[in-house]
């Protein structure tokens with residue numbers, strides 16, 4: 001199905017506002033929204049999926065028209081609160097149309113973070129009282145019309161409706177291409193970060209290609225990656241995982257390698273972390289102003305640098321760097337001073353097409369990581 005066909009059908013039922021967080025299953029749909037297909041809509045990439053549901057609720061209050069909220073099924077966790085306690089028919093009864101990218105559909109091969117989420121996707125919608133239809137590449141325009149008619153019937157009852165989108169549903173069309181103006185390549189920045197930190201620290205890295213690039217670069221440099229905890233799911237929570245470790249052992253050094261989209265998703269963590277100011281933690285934000293891992297759709301970033309935001313929250317040291325030499329200097333400075341720091345690294349949208357994925361299971365990686373950490377703790381108490 002062409003994303004433009006889908007968007008036209010949605011427009012035909014009176015939807016004019018679209019908000020969400022991009023997803024690779026929905027990539028052609030997101031591309032279309034950022035290109036001509038989006039011209040008929042007010043389109044917002046929100047900080048997280050719950051925020052998109054909030055925007056949809058407000059727009060409905062103002063216009064009486066339901067909005068479309070799009071998300072990867074991982075984002076269902078973020079919409080459950082506004083859905084259950086605001087939009088649900090037992091509260092304010094606010095209709096909205098969800099378009100949910102279905103990663104980890106049972107019977108398909110996908111990454112570990114999608115397996116369980118994929119299994120419970122439809123059950124979650126059911127338990128939330130959201131009627132839904134599943135679409136795929138074979139869904140015809142007539143069938144789509146029928147599905148949207150069912151959605152409208154739910155809207156009339158002040159309920160929500162979901163269209164669950166299987167992998168490969170939307171045809172590849174014209175890609176939304178743009179430049180952010182930065183030159184440093186993310187993978188090169190990650191290599192420099194590893195060279196400066198891997199032997200001195202434990203690393204907690206964020207969801208998406210940042211972790212996949214770190215995995216490959218660490219293997220190339222050190223033949224292993226056991227000191228890296230890859231936060232493959234739970235987007236936006238890497239810094240709190242890092243803090244959980246940092247507070248448990250103030251004698252160890254923890255480096256969190258975050259993405260700008262992930263930081264946006266749960267930005268409250270910055271204020272919390274600044275209040276705690278763990279002297280043994282460095283927070284690195286790789287900023288490409290995009291959700292690059294799922295198709296480089298811009299994040300809706302405000303233009304403030306994350307370093308400025310961190311400074312305003314109370315981080316003790318902040319650095320914003322654009323070049324390899326600035327990054328190396330910031331790393332050596334941040335690692336030698338015992339103060340909670342943020343290094344924001346501006347990078348381009350470049351990524352390798354042949355980037356691999358972790359070969360072990362998530363559980364194997366966890367076991368190796370905890371073993372490394374445990375051995376370090378034993379050295380410390382003995383030494």
Ligand SMILES: Cc1ncc(C[n+]2csc(CCOP(=O)(O)OP(=O)(O)O)c2C)c(N)n1
Pocket residue numbers: 021022023024072074075078206207208209210233234235258259260261262263286288290291292293294
């Ligand atoms: C809750 C949730 N929503 C959406 C996704 C899909 N997703 C995976 S990686 C990613 C983009 C991450 O962007 P950023 O942190 O800026 O890192 P980049 O990919 O740009 O390096 C998204 C949206 C997800 N994994 N979880």
